[in-house]
Each structure stands twice: as structure tokens, then as C-alpha cells.
Amino acid sequence: ISFTAFPGTEKGFAGNLHRISQAADLFAMNDAVLRQDFEEITKKYRTTDPGKDIIVKGKDLFVEESAVLNHCSLNTETGPIYIGEGAEIMEGSMIRGPFAIGAQSTVKMGTKIYGATSIGAQCKVGGEITNSIVHAYSNKGHDGFLGNSVIGSWCNLGADTNTSNLKNNYGKVRVWQYPEADFADSGRLFHGLVMGDHSKAGINTMFNTGTVVGACANIFDAGFPPKFVPSFSWGSANGFTTFKLEKAFEAAEAMMARRNLRFDETEKHIFRFIYEFDAHLRENHG
Numbered sequence: 001i002s003f004t005a006f007p008g009t010e011k012g013f014a015g016n017l018h019r020i021s022q023a024a025d026l027f028a029m030n031d032a033v034l035r036q037d038f039e040e041i042t043k044k045y046r047t048t049d050p051g052k053d054i055i056v057k058g059k060d061l062f063v064e065e066s067a068v069l070n071h072c073s074l075n076t077e078t079g080p081i082y083i084g085e086g087a088e089i090m091e092g093s094m095i096r097g098p099f100a101i102g103a104q105s106t107v108k109m110g111t112k113i114y115g116a117t118s119i120g121a122q123c124k125v126g127g128e129i130t131n132s133i134v135h136a137y138s139n140k141g142h143d144g145f146l147g148n149s150v151i152g153s154w155c156n157l158g159a160d161t162n163t164s165n166l167k168n169n170y171g172k173v174r175v176w177q178y179p180e181a182d183f184a185d186s187g188r189l190f191h192g193l194v195m196g197d198h199s200k201a202g203i204n205t206m207f208n209t210g211t212v213v214g215a216c217a218n219i220f221d222a223g224f225p226p227k228f229v230p231s232f233s234w235g236s237a238n239g240f241t242t243f244k245l246e247k248a249f250e251a252a253e254a255m256m257a258r259r260n261l262r263f264d265e266t267e268k269h270i271f272r273f274i275y276e277f278d279a280h281l282r283e284n285h286g
Contacts, residue, residue, distance in 0.1 A: 023194040031116035034098035038080035079115045149192035158203035165192035173210040176228035216248045230281035231274050
């Protein structure tokens, strides 16, 4: 493949190409990508000793020097496991590879994680997770199931939030597609939640199979919310209102300040663009 969009910078590429055409491709391809990344990392660096109180099955384990592992079980026979700098795996956690966790993230006590799962930097995760990607600075810190899902950055899933990833009739899952502005067959039997940056779910939230939530949405209360929730929506299965832009600025600024990061004008510009982009969708799906 060659890249011709930028004059004077054309380069050839002869390796394997992972093409992402929909969000589901991210978790579907995660197994292969995790294995590929682990192979590259272990070519250049050596792992540290995980400690004597850790149960390890298999040999494909890489632990950064500053990581902390406490009385947990790691099975690398199903795929490699990477533990990032300063990450902590708390007592009683059971992890099956392939799995990767980023710097300064935490797997809370008694967590069950199945491959292929990736957790970004400075996240907190708990409960049960399978074949999912959680981007940096997001939390799923309590019990509840997350499966075949992609969670953006700065998201929070409240206690006992659950995602369905399989229809009761075992049919292919229809998912909202932004380019078509409509639902379309994903071609997949398993498909959980796709959630944009800075979105939140209150305690005991239930997401139906193949739910898509935009950015800066706030979902709470009983019942299943719609399978598509536009960006900057605030509400529940009983209806949504618009999350005011200035209020979204305040929430993002407060959340990022907790990690000593600044919500700047660039971030505000992105928020404004998404707010306007999804405006007509909020009118039709509110």
C-alpha cells in the first residue's frame, strides 16, 4: 500500500494491514493486535519478576518494573499479558490473556478479565470484562459486565452497569452507523456498547445489545436507554434533554483537573464541533 495524500511523503508498506471500518473492528481485531504488540515489546525489553505470591500459567507475561501485583491469577496460555508502568493488579483478580493494561491503571479486587481486552492509562476497572477496549482516564470501577465493547476516554460506568453483548434470538446485531445516520447490520453475533469520550452512566444502568452512545452524554435511571444516544444527551429511557455546552465544559474541566490536566481551548473547540454535529440527531432521537 502507498500513501499519496501528502505530497513528498509517500512511503511503501508491506506488512499486515488491520483495516478499521466500524467500531466493532476494534474489539474484533484486538486479539491479533495485542499478540503483535507483545511480540514487538519483548524483542526490545525484558520483564521484571512478578513476585512469588502471583499465580502465573504460561510464559508470555511482561511486567514493567514499577507495576504492583498482589495475590492475583494470570493465565498467559490463552494469550500474552502486559502490565504497564505503575499499574496495580489487586488481590483476587483473575486475568486471561491476551490482555494489556496501561500506566498507572488499577484492576480492583476480585475482577474477572477475559481476553482480548485492553485497558488504557490511568483507568480503574472492576467486575467482569471480556473482549473490550477501555481508553485512558476512564473508569469501570465496580461490579457489572462489559463485553465486546469500546469505551472512550474520560468515561465513567456507575456501579452495576451492565452491557448486553448477545441477542436472545442469537441474531446478528444492528448498530447505529454515523455515516449512514441509521441502524445497519454489523454482521456480528456479539456486540456490546460503544461509548464516546466524556460520557457517563449512572448506577445500575442497563445497555441493550449493540448500543451506541455519543460523546458527553449522561445516562441514568431505570430501564434500557435507546440503542442510540446522541452526543450531549442527558436523561434516561424516559426521555432526554440536551446537556448544555457550558455545563459540559464545567464537568470536563473538573474531571480533568483531578488528573492534573487542563481542559483547554482545543478541547472546547472539539466539544463545540461535536455539539453542533449531533444537534439534529438530538432533535430526532431525544
